[in-house]
Amino acid sequence: MLAEARRDLTADCSRCSGLCCVVPAFAASADFAIDKPAGTPCPNLQPDARCGVHDQLRDRGFPGCVVFDCFGAGQRVTEDTFPGRDWRTDAATAAAVSAVFPVMRQLTELLWHLTEARTLLPAGSLATEVATAHARTEELTRAAADELAGLDAATLRREVGELLGRVSDAARADVPDRARDRRGADLMGAALRGADLHGASLRGAYLIGADLRGADLRRADLLGADLRAADLRGADLTGALFLTQPQLTAATGDAGTSLPGYLTRPAHWATSAGPATGGGRRGRRPRRR
Known part of the structure; x- marks a missing residue:
């Protein structure tokens, strides 16, 4: 496996x-609550080499550490x-x-x-x-x-x-009627709810804050795609290629999000599926043939 x-x-x-x-190095931002120069221990680092606020990182302003x-x-x-x-x-x-x-x-x-x-x-x-x-x-x-x-x-x-x-x-190559590739595309905040992205290349795409609720991302290539704050509730990522745990952790999802079997559902995701999103395979517009 x-x-x-x-x-x-x-x-x-x-x-x-x-x-x-x-x-x-850390730069004070939405990801880190403080500035920290490279090579300098974070003040939260304990003598046993463990983080002293590991279970409170998001609440303390360190979501960048979580991902x-x-x-x-x-x-x-x-x-x-x-x-x-x-x-x-x-x-x-x-x-x-x-x-x-x-x-x-x-x-x-x-x-x-x-x-x-x-x-x-x-x-x-x-x-x-x-x-x-x-x-x-x-x-x-x-x-x-x-x-x-x-x-x-x-x-x-x-x-x-x-x-x-x-x-x-x-x-x-064998994905039938494959969605068009969007490699490196600027899709920040894009309205992609229910989008048919089955088999598409989204390699290196900027999907920060994109609405991907109910989107069909089966067998999509997501290598290097920036999914920070992307809404993946109800999306189908079954068989997605080159997806990593940090990408998922940076996004938002719920119990209705389908994931590849080798990845785990992030702890901060909703534990129940949200209301119908009108997307995925059931709700998308028929493709032209």
């Missing part, structure tokens, strides 16, 4: 040393790259960790998507390319700290992104 294949790509804070509370996911990068850096070394007691280690953690986080996110890509393809040349890219990226996570710090992660992301684009095209 995909969830089992991604077991090592799931954050385990008990095996980390609070890196997400130290390395990134952050390192895809297991934290425990890899703590246990594998710097075993036995503590940034809290060694300034040199702290500087090195700050250089490595952002790179490792990019690698683990790529592994998250490549692991899914391997389940989407039949045997063939494209599947072989994906397996090779997965093995290469996994090997990079085991590199020494200086090699990781100097890695050209942007180029690697572009290369893997192009490969995942071809995987997406292949995986969506």
